Amino acid sequence: MxxxxxRPETAVAVVTVDFPPVNALPVRGWYDLAAAVRAAGSDPGVHCVLLAAAGRGFNAGVDLKEIQRSPGHRALLGANHGCAAAFSAVYDCEVPVVAAVQGFCLGGGVGLVGNADAIVASDDAAFGLPELDRGALGAATHLSRLVPQHLMRTLYYTSRTVTAWELHRHGAVWRVVPRGExxxxxxxxxxEIAAKDGTLLRMAKAAINGIDPVDVRRSYRYEQSFTFEAGLSGVADRHRDAFVQGGAGKERQP
Known part of the structure; x- marks a missing residue:
């Protein structure tokens, strides 16, 4: 866990996340993920990082139970900073990052894949931000990199999910395959990416990031300020308590 x-292949490093039962990461997990991606990308022998997850879903976001059982705002701040670190590690990774997504990809999962360079998904994959149902805000920055602006807003306000096939039609997902494949x-x-010259790949990654029209780090940190504001106001606690206590329907785990 x-x-x-x-390193199943010479120039490819596979970073795998495994936090049963649903890959909802605790604060430490986000920092560990950030460190693993940074270390893999800084290895001169690695030309591509493959980000994967064990279990039935890719990522269910932050561990809300950890936040609710921790006194004060320590865990909330830790999750905010940990997510920012992990998302930035994927975006700033020295080499391209391919995300392999199965099952649910929610909240922080969208933050990770939205900052990846390419996405391959299983045909049962679903992507979404249930943030408003969880008393939080954030990762609209990353969902905007996957779907057009008005669709992002509709998905965000409704907490609906979008399928891998829909993202494929929008050009965000490279391939959709049966889960076993x-x-x-x-x-x-x-x-295929790792077969390219490692020095040129690093230059290409830096160049592409350099022409990005949106500063994803600053944009996401701006969003996070509202998550903390929701926490201070008390509205976030009401939604997180309902989720942790097993409220009906959308308040349940994936």
Whole structure:
């Protein structure tokens, strides 16, 4: 359990997240993920990082139970900073990052894949931001990188999810494959990228980030200020308590 890194192929590093039962990451998990991605990208022998997850879903966001059982705002601040660190690690990774997404990809999961360079998804994958139902805000920055502006707003306000096939139609997902074929399909793309010259890949990643029209780090940090404001106002606690206590329907775990 936790975050692990493997090298199944010479120039590809696979960073795998495994936090049962639904990959809702605790504060430490976000920081561990950030460190693993940074370390993999800084290895001169690695030309591509493949970000994957064990279990039935890719990522369910932050561990709200950890936040609710922690006194004061320590865990909330930790989750805010930890998510920012992990998202930035993916975006700033020295080499391209391919995300392999299965099942649910919610909240912080959208933050990760929205900052990735390419996405391969299983045909059961669903992406969304249930933030308003969880008393939080954030990652609209990253959802905006996956879908057009008005669709992002509709998804955000309604907490609805969008399928992998829909994202494929919008050009955000490279391939959609049966779940059993996901590891192989993601590795196939990572292998193709990793076959390029490592020095040129690093230059390309820096160049593409440099022409990005939106500063994803600053934009996300601006969003997070409202998450903390919601926490201070008390409205966030009401929604998180309902979720942790197993409220009906949308308040349940994926």
């Amino acid at each position: 936790g975050v692990s890194t493997s 996901l590891p192989g399909a993601a590795m196939e793309l990572a292998r």
